[in-house]
Amino acid sequence: MKRRDFVTGLGGAAAVAGCAPETRQPSTPAQSQQRFSWDLVTTWPPNFPGLGTGVNTLARYIGELSNGRLEINVYAAGELIPAFEVFDAVSRGTTEMGHGAAYYWRGKTEAAQFFCTIPFGMNAHEMNGWLYYGGGMALWREVYEPFDLVPIPAGNTGVQTGGWFNKRIDSMDDLRGLRIRMPGMGGEALKIAGATPVSLPGSEIFTALQTGAIDAAEWVGPYNDIAMGLHQAARYYYYPGWHEPGPTLECIINRQAWEQLPEDLQAIVSVACQAVNLDMISEFMARNAGGLSQLEADPSVEVLSFPPDVLAGLKAATLQVIEELAAADPVVARVWNSYKTFLDESEAWQRISEQAYVATRG
């Protein structure tokens, strides 16, 4: 399935035509005219709003910046590779590139989820501070190195919503016995609260919720949830998204493919990913705002806040989950230590900046 191809570009053509190498600009060696065609497999439904379309934007940026020298062919979940096999496919080199969420890979390494999001953890703003300027990226590269994967942050949804419930949640007791679609560490915290976490790919959530196979489901936020029709499958829409306060989405690249790129194309991929990291959350900001207005005008939907004691209970459960993971896995312990150290300082700063500011809005 690997179909990277090296079309000889201008450098080669010129040489063939008898132009001596020394007539070339030093900054445009023959290598930099090599052309690459990469497959990018995602964990998202085709052209999925925000997530899938964000990957399309990434592919377009890379094509435009490289003037066509690096072509990225985007495949939705299942088109080449099933959603939850993206990590293995890129690790093996079956495809050069993947896009998804690191917490899907906790079966490979529990530490992965800290590079996406953890319940009651960093918001998007803090994640970017930690990853780009707080030591996070060095740890992430180290954690993925054994899998021959190069990780690059490439998107964020911002704070998600708490999910769709077919009954009201007025206390921790109300969570007991519920089957709730929630991946990752949030699901583990729900287990401690007496609920049963269910892991389902996005495409199966609507039917499961509508048929009552599950009692509740979180997906992303108003924009995506409406696109999936979840507002027609359950009545109570809870906030905030305690379980996903700012998930970083990842671009993963097979190490050998990465090392075969000339430096300028590596820079193009890295910078395009950083631009998309902002572009995606900006689209979510705009479209979730519009989506919320639509839901608040819908008489069949009630937008409700989780009660404080439920949030406190889930926070305590989350801490228990993290401490158990850190005690069992030294890699998790190191990542958690770096994450927690940054979060303690950033919480204090956010308290007198973003948090104090939005509070003036009443």
Added chain:
Amino acid sequence: MKRRDFVTGLGGAAAVAGCAPETRQPSTPAQSQQRFSWDLVTTWPPNFPGLGTGVNTLARYIGELSNGRLEINVYAAGELIPAFEVFDAVSRGTTEMGHGAAYYWRGKTEAAQFFCTIPFGMNAHEMNGWLYYGGGMALWREVYEPFDLVPIPAGNTGVQTGGWFNKRIDSMDDLRGLRIRMPGMGGEALKIAGATPVSLPGSEIFTALQTGAIDAAEWVGPYNDIAMGLHQAARYYYYPGWHEPGPTLECIINRQAWEQLPEDLQAIVSVACQAVNLDMISEFMARNAGGLSQLEADPSVEVLSFPPDVLAGLKAATLQVIEELAAADPVVARVWNSYKTFLDESEAWQRISEQAYVATRG
């Protein structure tokens, strides 16, 4: 002072050496091998932490992505052009590119400041939603078009702090008579509150505050304020930065220079600016958090919140300023209408997402 130079690149060299054009890849026309050297003048002190260094990052990105085809020479305020003459210099084409803050140019067009920040306006997250996905960029390009300037968002500091005061502010009355360094619309609001806004470039703030020439000064946040020694010039550090809740910094490009770039270099500049827009606020997130810890450990500094009635009074004054501007200038009226419409929806969304989430931190 204009010294754009067009070194003939591989395309030309190949042609000279007798290679027929048809031996070239269609995606790499001769034009795309032209080399450009641009001057970028900024409104920031040399290598100023976060702001100036962010511009250095932008120049590095563009150089790496273009493999040296577009070289950006960065000049700090005063090296080629005084800080407050950057707009004119790039508009005239004296230099190809500039970096600064749009609210410095309200003397040219009052509407400009809405594309940087306004008191009690959008935070960085909302600004990016409005600019990239809410119609903001189309308006910004329209407002700068008569000046032959192409604007591109290229940085943000996030919510700033309220500034350094040499006396406590316990009520609106305490603002009366104070000389406060604050540019833009925040200064106009202070005027209504009975204070005297003073506009000073960053380099002059410390001395003015220390000598008592001014009674208070806002600059950016802990990271930059410490770098400038402001914590040694005044005791009381107030928050939140009601006057600058998320200033977008701008890259401005002379229209003729822009139109002479091949499409791939235009894409490289645009995407590099978007990447830096995230990179800069991420650095501020990380370094302001560290800076605050340092200030809280400093016995000569008191970190205080503005009292609610002071914030309410300044908010009312701000609204008065905006309504007067909109009544006097139809361009301001159109921009404010778009801004306000987006803000009303985004405030509602932020209330149940970011705001509700950070509230769980207590």
